[in-house]
Amino acid sequence: MQTAPQTTDQDQPAVDMKDIVALCKRRGFIFGASDIYGGINGFWDYGPLGTELKNNLRDYWWKSMVTTPPIGPDGHPVQIVGLDSAIIQNPQVWVASGHVGGFSDPMVDCRETKKRYRADHLVILIPSDDTPWIATIEDDEDFLKARLKKVGRGKSLNDFTSKNLTEIDLAEYPKILAPDAKEKGTLTEPKEFNLLFETGIGASEADKTTAYLRGETAQGIFINFKNVVDSSRVKIPFGIAQVGKAFRNEVNPRNFIFRSREFEQMEMEWFCHPDEAQKWFSFWKDERKKFWESIGLTSDNILMRDHDADELVFYSQGTCDIEYKYPFTSPDFGELEGIANRGNYDLTQHQEHSKTKLEYLDPERNNEKYIPHVIEPAAGLTRGVLALLCEAYTPDPNRPSGVYLNFDPKMAPKKAAILPLTAKDGQPEIAEKLYLELREEFAVDLDIKQNIGKRYARQDEIGTPYCFTIDQQTSEDGMVTSRERNTMAQERVPLDKVADFLREKLK
RNA sequence: GCGGGUGUAGCUUAGUGGUAAAGCACCAGCCUUCCAAGCUGGCUAUGAGGGUUCGAUUCCCUUCACCCGCUCCA
Numbered sequence: 001m002q003t004a005p006q007t008t009d010q011d012q013p014a015v016d017m018k019d020i021v022a023l024c025k026r027r028g029f030i031f032g033a034s035d036i037y038g039g040i041n042g043f044w045d046y047g048p049l050g051t052e053l054k055n056n057l058r059d060y061w062w063k064s065m066v067t068t069p070p071i072g073p074d075g076h077p078v079q080i081v082g083l084d085s086a087i088i089q090n091p092q093v094w095v096a097s098g099h100v101g102g103f104s105d106p107m108v109d110c111r112e113t114k115k116r117y118r119a120d121h122l123v124i125l126i127p128s129d130d131t132p133w134i135a136t137i138e139d140d141e142d143f144l145k146a147r148l149k150k151v152g153r154g155k156s157l158n159d160f161t162s163k164n165l166t167e168i169d170l171a172e173y174p175k176i177l178a179p180d181a182k183e184k185g186t187l188t189e190p191k192e193f194n195l196l197f198e199t200g201i202g203a204s205e206a207d208k209t210t211a212y213l214r215g216e217t218a219q220g221i222f223i224n225f226k227n228v229v230d231s232s233r234v235k236i237p238f239g240i241a242q243v244g245k246a247f248r249n250e251v252n253p254r255n256f257i258f259r260s261r262e263f264e265q266m267e268m269e270w271f272c273h274p275d276e277a278q279k280w281f282s283f284w285k286d287e288r289k290k291f292w293e294s295i296g297l298t299s300d301n302i303l304m305r306d307h308d309a310d311e312l313v314f315y316s317q318g319t320c321d322i323e324y325k326y327p328f329t330s331p332d333f334g335e336l337e338g339i340a341n342r343g344n345y346d347l348t349q350h351q352e353h354s355k356t357k358l359e360y361l362d363p364e365r366n367n368e369k370y371i372p373h374v375i376e377p378a379a380g381l382t383r384g385v386l387a388l389l390c391e392a393y394t395p396d397p398n399r400p401s402g403v404y405l406n407f408d409p410k411m412a413p414k415k416a417a418i419l420p421l422t423a424k425d426g427q428p429e430i431a432e433k434l435y436l437e438l439r440e441e442f443a444v445d446l447d448i449k450q451n452i453g454k455r456y457a458r459q460d461e462i463g464t465p466y467c468f469t470i471d472q473q474t475s476e477d478g479m480v481t482s483r484e485r486n487t488m489a490q491e492r493v494p495l496d497k498v499a500d501f502l503r504e505k506l507k
Numbered sequence: 508g509c510g511g512g513u514g515u516a517g518c519u520u521a522g523u524g525g526u527a528a529a530g531c532a533c534c535a536g537c538c539u540u541c542c543a544a545g546c547u548g549g550c551u552a553u554g555a556g557g558g559u560u561c562g563a564u565u566c567c568c569u570u571c572a573c574c575c576g577c578u579c580c581a
Contacts, residue, residue, distance in 0.1 A: 018574080026517060032572075038554055039572045098581070107579075109508075118579085195581070251508070251579045259580075313581075400543045422540055453542035469541065481541070488542075
């Protein structure tokens with residue numbers, strides 16, 4: 001994620017994240033978890049409307065992946081099946097994936113400057129005499145030169161041997177002059193960060209064995225690759241999709257639900273022949289962008305960003321982030337989804353660690369045996385919810401609520417509200433009848449109390465696209481007033497055509 | 508994890524070492540009826556824990572949460 005101070009575009013008033021968080025709490029989208037106990041950092045609870053919104057996004061993703069997957073380059077629909085794997089797996093899974101023991105990055109702090117560095121990013125220049133060892137930041141030539149000029153005592157680069165900090169014994173640390181420090185010996189011992197949540201299996205303390213809550217849903221897919229191939233008549237290329245919770249001990253949860261310790265992912269692993277990986281990588285990049293645009297994220301706020309070579313993890317053959325311009329990153333963008341060409345790294349790792357053959361025998365390629373390559377579109381469901389909320393939040397001084405949520409009707413937690421103009425003259429009865437009819441097909445609200453203005457305002461704030469108002473005339477002509485959220489425009493609709501009306505609008 | 512800031516009702520604010528106040532919102536009733544009208548009534552708060560004190564929302568300590576910046580985000 002990139003960060004930058006929040007700025008105000010000329011044509012676009014900056015939306016304050018505070019206001020969005022406040023509305024989410026006030027109207028029941030998202031609450032701080034364990035609220036009444038003073039909260040708990042990095043966790044959030046989804047209220048009645050937040051749950052609806054999250055479910056809508058989740059269901060739409062599932063539909064777009066599993067129920068009605070896209071048309072492939074050959075003009076036929078691609079094949080994707082669903083999965084729901086356990087949150088706790090055999091701990092070996094996380095060893096194989098590299099989450100445990102593998103490449104967690106040790107960090108060192110500087111006691112003097114309070115700065116923190118990745119241990120493997122620090123290069124130490126070791127002189128032949130007993131002058132201080134000079135720590136510099138890897139790959140930063142300018143910094144290195146400037147640093148050498150300042151504290152190098154006239155030596156040139158040739159007078160030093162250089163080593164990575166990770167190769168240096170802790171006993172030598174007192175000799176090291178940290179990159180921004182004046183005194184030597186200020187670097188702390190490297191600190192390990194393990195992002196996985198540990199838990200214990202076994203009811204008795206004595207027999208407890210350590211296990212982990214999953215850090216991503218993807219590994220559950222990889223370890224079921226063979227099961228799915230053997231049971232589902234899928235043929236390469238095909239995908240396995242999964243939605244579910246994931247857990248990471250983030251160093252510093254921030255920015256509302258953007259970085260939390262418990263979050264939800266929507267991941268699909270696309271298995272294909274190595275020769276076709278690049279083709280499918282491009283295909284999924286396009287498809288995933290279309291997905292987010294189809295639920296209302298405007299192109300101005302969406303960015304496709306290909307990772308630079310030096311940004312890629314070692315096994316990745318290409319990664320592209322779909323980024324969204326959140327209010328707290330604006331004018332920069334923050335990650336929403338990552339599409340990665342992972343090669344055959346994951347299946348190879350699991351084949352080695354599990355001693356189970358994960359090769360695919362491809363009858364369409366002369367029974368060629370190979371470990372499939374994987375394209376992974378991995379989206380944050382909860383980050384998607386956040387993007388939808390940010391995108392929808394629309395201040396409007398010209399309406400009583402002062403703000404409305406401009407959700408795409410497909411995503412809106414409530415599709416319509418049924419509002420009798422008054423609580424008498426048989427209007428509530430007509431309203432309830434309409435409500436009972438519509439609720440079979442749509443998430444709708446029936447609200448009878450208080451004056452009509454307040455009720456419109458409330459529906460604006462929760463982003464309900466349509467209100468249907470029953471008035472005195474309804475019992476005479478069988479028509480209700482439809483009121484559209486964004487324009488506040490009204491039109492008369494026959495009672496028995498309201499469902500058709502809604503169905504049409506929700507297409 | 509570091510530095511700075513903030514915690515009084517759902518929100519915005521008041522106030523005090525001695526009964527915690529108001530507006531808006533919310534709920535109920537009446538009235539009104541197409542965009543938060545009016546009247547009456549009601550609910551709801553000193554983030555948590557400890558200390559000093561006869562008594563702490565106020566003073567002190569700790570902690571938790573949130574915000575900003577840094578760091579980090581395999």
